[in-house]
Structures are given as structure tokens and as C-alpha cells.
Amino acid sequence: MSTRTRPRAHPDDDTTTYREALRAGLRDALASDDRVFLMGEDVGRYGGCFGVSLGLLEEFGPDRVRDTPLSESAFVGAGIGAALAGMRPVVEIMTVNFSLLALDQILNNAATLRHMSGGQLGVPLVIRMTTGAGRQLAAQHSHSLEGWYAHVPGLRVLAPATVDDARHMLSAALADPDPVMFFEHGSLYNAAGTLDPAIHQVDLDRAAVRREGTDVTVVAYGGCVSKALEAAEELAGEGISAEVVDLRTLRPLDDATFVGSVRRTHRAVVVDEGWRSGSLSAEIESRICEQAFFELDAPVERVCSAEVPIPYARRLEEAALPQPAGIVAAARRVGS
Amino acid sequence: MAEFTMPSLGADMDEGTLSQWLVHPGDQVARGDVVAVVETDKSAIEVECFESGTVDTLLVDEGTTVPVGTPLARIGTTAGSEPTADRPPSTPLVRRLAQDRHVDLAAVHGSGPGGRITRADVEHAEPAPAPAPAHDRTAGPAESTRTATGRQPGTEPARQKRNDSRPQERTAPATGPPGPVAGVDSAGERQAPRRVRSSPLARRLATELGVDLAEVTGTGRGGAVRADDVRSAAAAEGAPRPAVPNAARAATARLMSRSKREIPHFYLSTTVDMAAALEWMRARNRELPLSTGLVPAALLLKAVALAARKVPELNGHWVDDGFVPAEEVRLGVAVSLRGGGLAAPSLAHADTLSVDEVMAALKDLVGRARGGRLRASETADPSLTVTNLGEQGVEAVFGVVYPPQVALVGLGRIVERPVAVDGLLGVRPVVTATLSADHRAADGATGARLLSTMDRVLQQPEEL
């Protein structure tokens, strides 16, 4: 089990951490709509395994911030049932690794009820879970399975990578009539950023160009966006101008943005913390080849996790995961 | 007389073996009684019958395998369960078969006992005309993925015209590049004999810039030719035009020089007030969706067409030292191609088309001309050509007549000009219309009549 992380002593500057942005989003949702309630293991008294829901029990009470027994299938299924009855539940599954216990409820009920019932039933539910590796939690606590969920029609899948998206994606997700899988990369909770005061809501259908460039397009999502930006910075030093596209939504994919970008740069590197075989990066590469084949000046490169259970030892884990250095090397290869 | 047929006992069962009869001719059976044992690939299953009555004849011996629905026995049914008279007697299975094959049972003659329609009757019957097969739009993922050959290498980068929803047939134009299409063979060194390893982008640029890939040294991985290699090869060639000159450019050059040699040109020009026409057009566009909106060119073209009908002397061809008037007004529309060259597809019966039809035809013609997909019929000799519809920002155009035609109307850009209107100074949108004509066929007065007719019709845009 993960140790509880204390909220960072808050410097006086105006930055916000990814965790604080998520909490503000949750508080807004609970305060503005009494159909919304939060349910999950240790979300109440403990304040959330990663501290996201700290203080919400005291503010909204045990009915609307509900600690559950360790029964993922039951409380995720209960979330689906409550959504069927018109509530707007936010269910927290501690990490994507434990979501495997609720996969049947998510796939066979949440994603499928609308179609099977000929459109009569909808499941307006948000399921949040932490994902990804990088904190030496070893194989069973370090999976990155967003690609599995992005394979399922009937689900929307989001991967907020910035504090603005962490702050505002939840309200848009709650407005969606269908189940939304909301992935928070574990390494981002303490990352700080400044909230853009001009942004009050975000759309969920468009990828975002986080950095414009002309020589190569680097496509990434969630925890890998910061690594892609770091690589782009290093490449700029070598005179290679990299454009970084943050997918933001993994289903439906916003082809227009990343394919459009490749159409201008003629080279692409896709970064994905999932294992290469059958990963989301494979889907993205095939869409680039299908829609922009005659724009490609080199094969698309993919930087993914090594196909191994994530090891515990720090140096081994680092070797297994996509890193900025690997992205830089891939960008050089497509350019050469 | 009812039939007991081989039942379907599972989602994937299409035949069964009758392993054992539990009743014999003369036995009484009631609805739901088990009458036989059927062997499927899964196991032996006791099978019940849905008719009550006396077993008449067993049609299938024990141990034989028959498809689902085959009659196994005939049962003399007691009066109560005779099928209602109005519906041709048939078993549920036969009714289902008929439904699958769109066969109307009422029209089928039942060859079975008591006029019952059997499986064979349905199989031989003519299916009723099936409703038009529903257009199946489920091909591929939800949004239609544009095929990889979004753009044929070697053609002008064709602009996708949205003027008709029919996917446009994309035929390789005459100027398509010879030579095999090669992609970077990352799988390994296995290469077809003459194949050149090059990136798709390099291949596209090579055809656009007229560079022969075989002569380019590749600096990419494994010697693959990349875009930069092609660009530097094209630049290195410098002055001498590439081996394959742009065909369209060459054709236009020849035509122009012949025109200047043979035709004694005279030129007229006039200024046409476009306020009324533009006012009418904008009002009309406001009610219509953008896709069917009009542009000034459509109004001008129609005006020229009407004028050509009114002045037949300029609407025809100079052949063997004589003027031959054309039977219809076939307007040639000069279209500048990207990357140089001109094409002049013609708009048949231009004078009879409504402004909307002219607009649609114009969009279609220009689109296909630039995509290199003009049909032969459309490039047949126009009776009069209109050029440079104010696009390139030039105010007045004095074009060169296309032999064997005898006239060419040139239209400049629509510009705001201070104009005296009823003695008062006003600012009006105007266009300069010019006429280049063959003095052998007509004189200035005829030319002037054409331009003034154009001017007059443009003042009543509703009649266009």
C-alpha cells in the first residue's frame, strides 16, 4: 500500500499543484450539484490515498464523501447503478492496477448498457484512478493501462497532464452523459503550475499543441507530456524544432490535431508509457500512416515502456520507462 | 396433416442425426410429447413434437443425418389444430426461410400434402423484388478515414472541391510519373531490382519538381532518398528545365504564338457598374447556405453568355477564311493551374443555365481542371472564351483570342470607384470588361454591342 504523502508546504507564490487543482475541481463539483457524490477506498477520513480528497469529508459529510469496503466490483457497480438512477457519482479506484477487479462492471455494464437497451439507459459516471510508474512501487502497482480502456466503445478516456486540465476537466466529464475514465499520473500530483485565470472551462474533444515546432511532431499524454517537453527543450539546443502535442483525450482521439501537425513536420515520435505491443501508440502511429502517408519523410518512431513487469530497483525502473533521452534519440533518428 | 421437422437445438446447429424413433405409425401423440432422440455434435437430445394427433408415416430412418427443418414424420392432426384457412399452411421454419429470401408465401404453390408449402417450394420460388439494398455506411471506423493515396504522386496538389458529395473518381492524369512507387523498406535490404529506396515525401516531391529518383544519391538510412536530397537535386539542376517539361505550360505557349501570328486583334473596353448585381447577390446569399452561395464570377459569366447569344457574329469559329457561327453558346473559362499553365474547359449552353447552375458548373469545372481530371468532351472548342475573372488583382485584362475562336472577353477586378450618378458624386463597385476580337470576323461596332449588352443585363440581376 502507498504511504500517505503530506500536502507540500505551500510557498507564498501563486502556483498550484496538480493535486490541489484536482481537489478544487472535486470541491466545485460537490458544491454546485447535489447529485454529485464521491465514493472510494479511504477517500473520506484518510483524505484519499494520494491526498486528493483531503478535507472534503469535513466539508460535505459522510453521505457525499463515502469510504467503501475493499470491494472494487461492488462499489464501481454501485456507482453505475446510482448513475442509472440519475445521480452523478465520482468513483475513485485507488489505482488502475486495482481497476482490473472492476473491469467486468466497467466493460459489460457501464460501457454497454446504453447500446444494449436501445438507447433507454445512460451511465453519467466519472471513474478517477491513479496510473503509471516511476515511484518504485514495483510491478503490481506500476501499470499504465489507459490503452485498454481507450479500446472500448461507450467510454470516454481522459488524461489531464496540466494543472488547468486537472482543475477543469472534471466538471466537463460530469456533464458528459456517458462513463468517463479519468487517469491521473502518479508522478504529477506534486507538480506545480500556474492556473490560467482566463480558463474557466475546457473542452474534452481536442488535443493541445503544448509547444509549436517545425521539424518533428512528438505526441504524448499524461505523465509523458513533461518528458516530451523536456526532450523538445534539449532538441532545440541542437537546432531541431520539435512540436509537442498533448493528446488530453485518449478516446475519442483527436486525429486532426496530431495528423495535421505531422503533415507539416513530416516526422513523428509517439511517447506512451504502455508496453509497445498493442499499445495506444500503435493506434496513433497507424492513424498517422493511414492519413498522412505521403507526408512522411521517415518511419514513425515509438518510445514506450520496455516489455517487462516494472522492476523495483530505481535504475532498472528508469531503464524500463520512456525517458527524455530516449525521446531525443528517436527525434534524431527520424531527422537523420 | 402436420409435419414433425428436425428442430434447431442450439445457436450453431444446422443439421442433426435422427438416432432413435420413440413413436411408430398409428401411435397417438400430444403436443409436447417426446417423439424421438436426435444426436448433435454435442450430445443426444430428446425431441418433442408440437402437434397432437396420430403418427401417419416416418419419413426418415434411424441413423440418417438431415438439415434442420427437414420433415421427419407426418402426423394426422386432430381437427382443432388445422392451420387457419386464410394463411397458406406452412411450418414456422418454412415461414422463416421465406422471410429470409424475401419470398411472398401467398404467391407460392404448396406442393406438400394438403397444399402445404414445403422447404423445396420456397427454395425454387422467385424472390419478390427485394427492397433497394440499404446503402451500407458502416465501412470502416466512424469517421471516414481518407485513403492513404489522398494525393496521387505526380499530379498538381489537387484541391478537394466540395461542390458535390459524390466521391470524385480520381484517374491518374496523362502527366503521371512513370516508374515504380517505392516506400522505405525498413523490413530489411530485400529490394526489387530497379526499386529506389525513398521516403513517401521524397517520392512526391520528385514528381512535382520533375526529378528522376534514380539519379539522386540518398543520405537517409541505408542510402534512402529523402526530401532534402530531392530538393537539392532539383536546385542543382538549376537552369535547364527538367527532362519532362510541364506539358500544360508548353501547350499554352504554342497556342498563344499561333494566335498572335494569324489573328488581327482589335481591343475594346468598358466600365460596368456592379452595384445592383452585387446588392442582389448578397441578399440572395444571405438566405442560402454557404455551400450554395454565389460569387460575382457566376453573374459575370452569365452576362457574357447572354451577350454572346445577342451578338452571334462573335460566337463561333474562323475556319478556312470564313466565319462559322456556333449553334450554341459554349463559354470557355480560362483557369490558371497551380504551378503554371492554363486550361480552358468549356461551359455548354451557358446562356440557358440559371445563375445557380452556372455557379455549380463553374466550381466543378475549375476543381477538375486543377485536379487534372477534365473529360475530353469538356475541352472541346468553346465558341467564346472569358478570361481572368478579376482574380489576380489586375483591373483590366486584354487577353489573346484562342484560335479558331474570334473573340475573348476579359474581366478585371471589381473595385470601388468615384462615379457620377445622376450628376452627384458617388462611390460604386465597378468592373472593367474588355473584348479582344478577330477583325476578320467582326468590326468595332459589333464588339461594342456585345459589351453594352453585358452592361445592360448586369443592371437587372434578377433576370440573369
Added chain:
Amino acid sequence: MATAHGGTSAGPPKAKRPRRAHGPTTPSRTPAATHDLDLLRQMLLIRRFEERCVELYSAAAIRGFVHLYIGEEAVAVGVHQALDERDAVVSTYREHGHALARGIPPEAVMAEMYGKTTGCSHGRGGSMHLFDADRRFYGGNAIVGGGLPLAAGLALADRLRGESRVTCCFFGDGAFAEGEFHETANLAALWGLPVLFVCENNLYAMGTALAREHAQTDLAMRAASYGMAAWAVDGMDVHAVEKAARGAIESMRAGSGPHFLEMRTYRFRAHSMYDPDRYRPKDEVEGWKRHDPVTGLADGMRTAGVLDAAALDDLEHQVSAEIDHAVRAAEQAPEEPAEDLLLHVTGRPEEAEA
């Protein structure tokens, strides 16, 4: 309800009185007799509906998997007497009886098995996925135990909004061994959710007899250990079922939390149309058939003098007419065009984006 010529409740049935010239006869039956006649009609409708499914399946008119409810009619009809239209129902794949008892018209259920757009799930669900949002029938579920957490969620929503409604969840002895039952039972008891767990213990999980799937076969006793009221009921006696269901639901509406009813019942036919049923001894099946819930009720009514041959005949004709109409309507109903394939995948009106 067609008028039936019922005899008076006491003594042997008298000769039929001549019908008065004007106006229909006023049936001289007591409310209890009228109620029994309604129970009989509902159970008969389910019985004949399922028998017709056998015939249509053999003729390959309906396809896929079909699980028949013949023998367990008393459970569906009895429990539904205690539910009202504001309550919610979650069922399993053996659900025709539950759907019909809940009031979904036979025509809508039959059309669904024909895969037609007039089906209660527009032809998209089939026999194992019947849905009716208006009647709060939240469907069959082909995953054993899959519906249990949904029921807890529906009840949770009512708890949070202070509604006095209940959610009734049907499942079998097989589902009792699934993790989802354990997790849901504990959650419901922990949060005091108004869930009525109706376990249709028909002694077999497909081909596995009760003693070969459970170390402790007294399911009611095990359910009680989760901290909720739980008892066993004779699932072949519709009166017993109704009485138990009314008792449980009244106490749940008063806020006493979830209840568990183990309905001891038996299915007279195989697990599904696809099952050769070789795992059950013939005499055991015949033995249970002597407790047939439909004939059991009818016999009781006859000895009480509230049912004669004419009334039974009348019911049979009504029921078979209703089923004939359902089949004919289903055969002629339209199929969904292929163009609609991508509708209802997501809530957004336009087709699903990949």
C-alpha cells in the same frame, strides 16, 4: 379482465345460472378469489410464453441463448405482487418471467427475441438483455452476479435522496458463489441499502448441483451472516412467496435495510435450449413436477370452489391469443437498418467517434 362464470365460494359448484338478458353477470367472487385468478393468469401467461419459445427456437425463428423459467413462475409473480411501479428491478439472463410479471407486454418481449425494433430493447439486447426504463426494469444481465452491484447503486441513490423506494434484485444459487454477491451483500448491509435480494435457488448452477458448488448449502443462513434479515421460502407456492415478499418489503420501506429471500424452487426444463440436461436424474425432475406452482394454485382454487373448467379454459384462450398476437406482430415488425449500427454507443446524438 374477461368475466368468468365463477361458482359461489362455498360448497360444490352449482349449475351455471342463466345469463341475465341485460348487463354482464357480476362475478360473485370474493377479493381473495379475484386475486388468485389474477395470480393464475400471470403464471399461466409466463408458462405458455416459455412453451411457445421452445417451439419457435426449434424452428430457428428465435436464436442465441434462451433460458426458460418454466417451474419458477411463482417466484416472479409472487414477488412482483409486493413491488409497486416506483420500485426498481434488476434481473438475470433467466428473465422472461420477471419481465412479464413486471408488466412488460409479451409483444415487446417476443419482438425483442425476434431482434425487431419493436422489442423492449429495440432488438439490440435479445432474451438475456430485456430493458424497460419507464417500468424501472434495469435489465437482464448475462454475467452471473453482474446485476448485484447495480442493484446496490440504485438503492444507494434512493437512500441518498430519502426515497422510500426499494430495489429488488433476482439472482441464482450460482451467483451466490460469485465475489460480486459477497461484496454487494456486505456493502448493502453496511450502508443499510433498501435492496431485496431474491435468490432463486433451483438447486443447479447450470450443470453443477448445489452440494457440488457450495460447502454450506443453507444459503439463507449464510446470507444472514452479512447482517441482514434472511429466510428461506417455498418457491413453488405463490402465496408463500407473496407473503414473504410483502413482509420483507414493508420492513425495508420502514428503513430496516436489505433483506434476503432464498426461494427454493426448480426449473422443469434444461438450463438453456442448448443443454441436453443429462446431469439431473429423471425421477428428481418428475418429483418436483408434482409441485408445479401453476397446477398447485389451480388445484387449490378448484377445491375452494373458486375455479371451474370454463374459467380455466377462458384463461387459456386469453393467454394463447395474447401470445399468438405477440408472435404475429414480432414476425411482421421491422428490423433496424444497418445504418443505425453506431447509434446509442455514446450519448452524443451524432454517430460514435472512434
Added chain:
Amino acid sequence: MNHDQAKAFVRQAVQRVVPDADFTGLDPGVSLRDTFEMDSLDFLEFVEALAERSGTELTEDDYPALDTWDGCAARLVAEAGASAQGRSG
């Protein structure tokens, strides 16, 4: 919709009409028609693509505002703002 997204829509709409239009380093204040040699038919098609891709209502009266890259983007943002109020107001 923010200014960057609007500019992306403009770029995509132009590329629909002129596939290899290169926007990098393009002065956002210069005329799109001149830069990409768009005649009145092309321009009509560009406006149509822009309206469809950005989901905004555009008519002929908007033509003057749709001359430059920034001009188009500003027009889209203004339109989106107006219609958003319209929707949620």
C-alpha cells in the same frame, strides 16, 4: 474556444483548400488570399471549411473580417463568445 484553437481552425481550413499551405512563420497580419493565391472560388470554399470545422455561423458579411490569420481567429473567438452567451444565457 481560445485564440490559439481558432488559429488552428483557420490553418486547417486553408489547408483544406490549399493542401501544402505552409503557415510556419506566417505574418498573422498579412492577407491570406494573396499569400496562398486563393481566387474567389477558393475563398468561398475556405470560408465554408472554416465555418464547418469551427462550428461557427459565417456569412458573406463576415468576408472583410476574414482577411488575415489573426482577423479570422478573432472573428471565430468573438462569434463563439457571442453564441456561448446565447446558449447558456
